[in-house]
Amino acid sequence: MDNSTRETLLSIKDLEITFGTGNSKFVAVQDVNFDIFKGEIFSLVGESGSGKTTIGRAVLGINPTSNGQIIFEGKQINGKISGKEKFDIERKIQMIFQDPSASLNERATVDYIISEGLYNYKLFKNEEDRLNKVKKMLEAVGLLPEQLYRYPHEFSGGQRQRIGIARALIMNPDLVVADEPISALDMSIRAQVLNLLKKFQREQGVTFLFVAHDLSVVRYISDRIAVIRAGRILELAETEELFNNPIHPYTKSLLSAIPIPDPQIAKNRENIVYDPSIHNYSTEKPKFEEIKPGHFVYCNETEAKEYKIKFK
Numbered sequence: 001m002d003n004s005t006r007e008t009l010l011s012i013k014d015l016e017i018t019f020g021t022g023n024s025k026f027v028a029v030q031d032v033n034f035d036i037f038k039g040e041i042f043s044l045v046g047e048s049g050s051g052k053t054t055i056g057r058a059v060l061g062i063n064p065t066s067n068g069q070i071i072f073e074g075k076q077i078n079g080k081i082s083g084k085e086k087f088d089i090e091r092k093i094q095m096i097f098q099d100p101s102a103s104l105n106e107r108a109t110v111d112y113i114i115s116e117g118l119y120n121y122k123l124f125k126n127e128e129d130r131l132n133k134v135k136k137m138l139e140a141v142g143l144l145p146e147q148l149y150r151y152p153h154e155f156s157g158g159q160r161q162r163i164g165i166a167r168a169l170i171m172n173p174d175l176v177v178a179d180e181p182i183s184a185l186d187m188s189i190r191a192q193v194l195n196l197l198k199k200f201q202r203e204q205g206v207t208f209l210f211v212a213h214d215l216s217v218v219r220y221i222s223d224r225i226a227v228i229r230a231g232r233i234l235e236l237a238e239t240e241e242l243f244n245n246p247i248h249p250y251t252k253s254l255l256s257a258i259p260i261p262d263p264q265i266a267k268n269r270e271n272i273v274y275d276p277s278i279h280n281y282s283t284e285k286p287k288f289e290e291i292k293p294g295h296f297v298y299c300n301e302t303e304a305k306e307y308k309i310k311f312k
């Protein structure tokens with residue numbers, strides 16, 4: 001798809017996030033640049049500690065940023081907003097948590113949990129309207145109207161995650177940050193929850209920032225993927241492009257580590273181990289270069305030339 005004609009919903013520019021000060025200062029995220037287009041599922045994928053969650057939390061306004069901009073619907077939202085503007089953004093950007101057990105109020109009924117945002121933002125005309133909205137949402141996530149007055153502990157992990165999804169989506173958000181939304185769930189129900197998110201994307205045009213460490217999961221759900229390592233995005237491309245033509249050695253190493261069910265094929269596959277010292281970044285400063293249309297790689301000029309020739 002020609003990205004120049006797509007509408008940008010969220011734009012991250014030169015984002016840097018540090019924790020601590022002085023000697024204990026730690027740069028968790030740096031040089032991060034990407035756009036999320038309206039209606040897409042955009043994934044950040046990387047190993048534990050790479051900075052995925054930190055970026056997601058910065059978009060939600062939970063983590064302060066040290067440098068750079070987060071621009072949502074044309075307006076900078078990091079460190080700049082308060083009052084009514086902040087309140088509005090908090091409705092427009094919702095989140096789905098990793099652990100549905102920890103994120104639901106155990107003493108509240110499903111009806112209350114899903115309605116809480118509606119109450120906070122007065123998003124209903126009267127009681128009948130509110131109840132209709134909640135029931136419709138319950139149905140949309142695959143739960144039953146008679147489960148409305150039950151408590152979270154009466155549900156399975158997958159059903160709880162559906163409640164969490166309903167609570168986020170009833171707010172009619174423009175962007176949903178979903179941080180590892182299936183990793184705490186049983187294998188058998190993971191695909192159902194992914195399909196539910198895809199359904200909201202397809203039917204209601206919801207945009208997702210999806211955060212995950214599992215490459216098979218992001219391949220299944222994403223339109224575009226950014227690969228992150230040590231706080232930097234090393235490669236960004238449309239999903240099949242990334243899987244078919246990985247350019248950065250780190251992406252190649254990640255892809256080579258995906259388990260293959262067929263032992264014969266697995267035996268013949270090359271196992272690539274990434275060694276960051278192969279890059280000469282001391283004399284040639286690396287940049288996020290567009291090697292092919294829509295396919296970006298973090299590399300220096302010499303590497304960029306090589307990659308461009310290879311993929312011409």
Ligand SMILES: Nc1ncnc2c1ncn2[C@@H]1O[C@H](COP(=O)(O)OP(=O)(O)OP(=O)(O)O)[C@@H](O)[C@H]1O
Pocket residue numbers: 019020026028046047048049050051052053054055213
């Ligand atoms: N509040 C904090 N204070 C200090 N360091 C932090 C804080 N939050 C995150 N970090 C550090 O920032 C780095 C990135 O963490 P982050 O949680 O974003 O990684 P992640 O890729 O989401 O990993 P995981 O999949 O394990 O959650 C880690 O080294 C982490 O220890």
